[in-house]
Amino acid sequence: xxxxxxxxxxxxxxxxxxxxxxxxxxxxxxxxxxxxxxxxxxxxxxxxxxxxxxxxxxxxxxxxxxxxxxxxxxxxxxxxxxxxxxxxxxxxxxxxxxxxxxxxxxxxxxxxxxxxxxxxxxxxxxxxxxxxxxxxxxxxxxx
Numbered sequence: 001x002x003x004x005x006x007x008x009x010x011x012x013x014x015x016x017x018x019x020x021x022x023x024x025x026x027x028x029x030x031x032x033x034x035x036x037x038x039x040x041x042x043x044x045x046x047x048x049x050x051x052x053x054x055x056x057x058x059x060x061x062x063x064x065x066x067x068x069x070x071x072x073x074x075x076x077x078x079x080x081x082x083x084x085x086x087x088x089x090x091x092x093x094x095x096x097x098x099x100x101x102x103x104x105x106x107x108x109x110x111x112x113x114x115x116x117x118x119x120x121x122x123x124x125x126x127x128x129x130x131x132x133x134x135x136x137x138x139x140x141x142x143x
Contacts, residue, residue: 029042031103037049045059046133050121051130056124058117067117069103079117080111
């Protein structure tokens, strides 16, 4: 029975490694990836060219529940989420404020509410037939 469990864990480990083809980087290093609109996995952050189409890029703090930056190639515009990430108890997650500083692109960025960014992402995914992001979301406190 232990052998079967070991085999299952080994297979799962290999599959998980194959799905994650990027190496985790620091959030300060991630700013270069954001500027280039390249996929990355940081510390509780990730950036993704949605659908690998080169048309919309989003950098997230913890996941889809909190987009930080969005680049829309159609309008050639960067947007940022000026709202705090609120935890279930109503307190502010201070780390998303740090993520916002660390990942800021080197171009002009227009502040918008989270709902604006989420709607643009939802409409883009629907228009292009895209499902979930490639990267895995986390909740604050998860590793």
